Structure formats: structure tokens, C-alpha cells
Amino acid sequence: MDSFLSPAAIVRGSCVHCFIQLIMFCIAGRFMLSAIAVAILVGGPVTNITNNASEMASVSSCAANLLANQTELIRQLAQEPYDQFVAGLYAYSLCIVVVLWYDTYLPLLTSAT
Numbered sequence: 001m002d003s004f005l006s007p008a009a010i011v012r013g014s015c016v017h018c019f020i021q022l023i024m025f026c027i028a029g030r031f032m033l034s035a036i037a038v039a040i041l042v043g044g045p046v047t048n049i050t051n052n053a054s055e056m057a058s059v060s061s062c063a064a065n066l067l068a069n070q071t072e073l074i075r076q077l078a079q080e081p082y083d084q085f086v087a088g089l090y091a092y093s094l095c096i097v098v099v100l101w102y103d104t105y106l107p108l109l110t111s112a113t
Contacts, residue, residue: 019033
């Protein structure tokens with residue numbers, strides 16, 4: 001079992017003693033401790049704001065990618081009926097061309113023979 005005056009207790013005690021001397025006997029020590037306290041208090045929220053800003057950047061990037069994917073899907077879904085209509089129109093126009101050819105040129109070819 002550790003005794004009360006173990007090396008760790010002596011180090012802790014000497015650190016506390018040094019800080020007490022700074023606080024009690026020196027204005028610069030009070031200012032230093034106040035500055036450290038303010039830095040610790042302000043440092044936490046500043047770090048949090050920095051982390052939140054980086055997270056917002058990644059969220060914005062992810063949202064942009066998601067929006068691009070959804071837009072591409074919507075465009076493909078809207079393109080399918082148009083492609084089907086164009087293919088049907090092309091097939092219908094080919095039928096018209098064949099009918100016109102038969103009506104126009106077939107009588108000429110058959111009468112010539």
C-alpha cells in the first residue's frame with residue numbers, strides 16, 4: 001500500500017504549492033492563470049465550430065452528389081417515353097416511305113415490262 005508521501009503525492013503537492021505561490025504573490029501569475037482559463041474556455045467552442053464547419057462541407061458535398069444522382073435518374077426516366085415515341089415515329093415514317101414507293105414506282109415498273 002502506498003504511503004501518504006509517495007513520489008506522486010510529492011509531485012502533486014509541489015505543483016499545487018507552486019501555483020499557490022503564483023496566485024498569492026504575483027499579479028503576473030494571476031494574469032497567467034486567468035489567460036490559461038480563458039484560453040481553455042474559448043478553445044473548446046472554437047474547436048467545435050471548426051469541426052462543425054468541416055462536417056458542413058462534407059454534408060454539402062454529399063448532398064450535391066445525391067442531387068446529381070437523383071437528377072440523372074429523373075432525366076433517364078423522362079427520356080424513355082421520348083425515345084419510344086421517336087422510335088415509333090421512325091418506324092411509322094418508314095412504313096409511309098414504303099407505301100409511297102409502292103404507290104409511285106411499282107406501277108411504273110410493272111407497266112414497263
